[in-house]
Amino acid sequence: MIDLTFYKEYRQKLLALQYVGFVTSWDMQTEAPKDSAPMQAQMQGVLAEMEYKLTTDKAWQDEVERLYKVRNKLDKATRHEIVELKKSIDNTLKIPMEEYVEIQRVTAEGYPVYVQAKQTGDFNLFKPYLEKIIEFSKKQTKWLETEDKKGYDVLLDMYEPDYKQADYDAFFDVLREKLVPFVKKVASLPKLEDYSFANQQFPIEKQKEFCEYLRDVMCFDKNRGLMKESEHPFTSGWCNKDVRITNHYYLDNVASGIFSCIHETGHATYEAQVDDGLQGTFMSGGASLGLHESQSRFYENVIGRSYAFWKKHYPKLKKTFPKQLKDVSLDTFYKYINSVECSFIRVEADELTYPLHIMLRYQIEKEIISGQLSVDDIPARWNVLVEEYFGLKVPNDSLGVLQDVHWAYGNFGYFPTYALGSAIASQLYAEMSKSFNVEKSLKSGNTAKINGWLKKKIHQYGSSKYPKEIIKIATKGQFDPNYYVDYLIEKYSKIYNV
């Protein structure tokens, strides 16, 4: 019997600091008073230093090392945890502490500046922070490089283990070859119907009320989470009993709030359905960003934009907005939420053009990290690519380079997991459909059956296995982007009759 007493006690301390990070960042992003940002940033710096010291403490390193050596005698989940910890400690040790503390401070201080920059479209306001963040990311690729992982690959691996630039290039090549021509054809068609109803005012309070209804439809247990508002919707959880989401409502765009809500509740459902036995370990979250995104996109697109879903719930939406939707049929609404149009904002993009937004970011990140692209030139480069991919001229940086929060957090290498997630979602849908009629199950009024399947095949495992193992359990095969292309072409051919 391997003695895990010290290990478990020490793990509790690290988990407590994770919990602290969860609550304080939730606070800063949803309600902390504006003027407190500099003091909060100071405190975050101190806490980051504490966490760094705790993580890199010799006694802890030695303990992980000791357990790593006897890992074959541990149960499977603990073994997985130890292997990942060893990798993480090795990486942490390669990052100089003062740089680590400084980047925490910079991102904490920079966040409200980013929000202001986005609001005013003033890239230069945020530029000094972005410069420091990119500089840090580039240094990271040096600190963490290995024999078979260099440059951008180092960052990609942080968000999706076992996916490199070569893999993503191959994945995007499939999309480019099979999907892009189809997208161009569909996007060039005239609108199927008049959707001007969607530009009316949908009172925010009513939108919130409907979103709370949707969370019930998705069987999300509200004793395990809550929904607030922030500049950019996100999900954050630290155990299966506390998974929170934010949403962002637009008065003249009811679909935005609805699909953000379904999307984030999809993420939240994943974490809320992780096995109880994995709570109080480092494995209580999702297995990877790509897998996480596959869940949110499954609910948002495969389920949430399906005809069957709205056949059941459109009457409720109509009741919530009787004036606005008076003359709008279910068919019109369905076409509206699946209408394809080249546009500026990734999070508002339709299911079909969405991967192009990711390809753009992936391209720019490659160029930034390789050193081809300087910070000054990012907005212009962004705008050039938007014109190339979508034929659109970006009117200001709020609609361009400043739209996403990821870089403000220092998350380079994150974006491609979104496209990967969408693709995995399609494959899961094909697999789930072998077990039961998914569309028919929505007639019950909720997603209980779907949740159950996903819990059994994906969610329960948390991050106690690698994503590729989980995909193997769920699909009895491996990731294949052709499911994604087939799904999209079939769905949109039908809608657009092409």
Place this chain on the structure above:
Amino acid sequence: MIDLTFYKEYRQKLLALQYVGFVTSWDMQTEAPKDSAPMQAQMQGVLAEMEYKLTTDKAWQDEVERLYKVRNKLDKATRHEIVELKKSIDNTLKIPMEEYVEIQRVTAEGYPVYVQAKQTGDFNLFKPYLEKIIEFSKKQTKWLETEDKKGYDVLLDMYEPDYKQADYDAFFDVLREKLVPFVKKVASLPKLEDYSFANQQFPIEKQKEFCEYLRDVMCFDKNRGLMKESEHPFTSGWCNKDVRITNHYYLDNVASGIFSCIHETGHATYEAQVDDGLQGTFMSGGASLGLHESQSRFYENVIGRSYAFWKKHYPKLKKTFPKQLKDVSLDTFYKYINSVECSFIRVEADELTYPLHIMLRYQIEKEIISGQLSVDDIPARWNVLVEEYFGLKVPNDSLGVLQDVHWAYGNFGYFPTYALGSAIASQLYAEMSKSFNVEKSLKSGNTAKINGWLKKKIHQYGSSKYPKEIIKIATKGQFDPNYYVDYLIEKYSKIYNV
């Protein structure tokens, strides 16, 4: 020159954990998902242990000891901080760590149970927690007793330095002698007018809107704080740029929310007006609970229940509730908010009967801590005293012993500071009136002049001086309860024409 480098670095760590305590407890009390309580309690236990270890670390103790020895060479504020730290470390060392950690766990776990017990009036639900909390408080009096401070005195000193049972007994004796007969006379009179308008429904959203207006009237800078809702209103701050309050709204009691808001904003104004130079030290909060309460009560009662205040703001209230207040004159409203009536709930009590509620709690706490009163007998004892003081029969424990959150937090010795605060507020009012006409200043529409005086005389000092020193600066004298008695008798004689 004394070297403070290590001291200041270490202090930052302790402040970071205070900040963590602030954010996590704010979270738990305002929005954390219900089911997360047990996991949160676990994490709070781990964090408490970390804080305990940091506070009692030999290197830190030695540093404080070193600086304590040379304290006369330090600037006045730092000297004060060191003296208080030394006292606090000496006290902490006397409390066994496992007991300290355990009580944090118990109170964190017990809080939601208390809320449920209060909601259902089920004392027995909360009893097991209260038993442990009282047991801990009793042990505390033993651990921390000194030559001249034993039993309940030990607890009293934690909330108001230099106030002992003998002092409070003397204070309450003055009230009992001069005030109680007056209260009995006034409370026995029939209502001056018909206040049934107050039992109408006042939509909560409108109440919130009016309370936000009041915070503007009080010149509270909303970039430095926010207002949410919780079971029991409270104020919590960790620096002068982040001071938050909660409120509790009742549909059929508009006055409750209004005066809680003014009260808590009074607390918040105190902390928001502490000098910038004291931020990032342990002296950025209020000097004591009594002094804190003197500020909240000054705003709530002396200002907030004055005729001059409502002459200015009643039109706005009437505009907010045009239907409900249609036939209610300013005079009627003024009499209503100052109507005297014996009642069950402390936080809803009028200014005049309020001190009796405190005398009752003070009496019970004395009996609990001395061992005269067992936990089982507290509800009955409570009800006996309510009958004795107010002539009322308590119908259930929600309206009795379960109404206040303080004991659930383990705060024995806290209550008497409320009465002390009210008394100090009256004395400050007398002093302020020598500088300018306070009622006339309210004509400007806000409390800027009043805030300025309090900032200069009280707030700026934070807790860099003892309350008695600050009272001396503000009043050029010392605390004298006769101001309180005189103020109350003058005000209510006029209203009730007795």
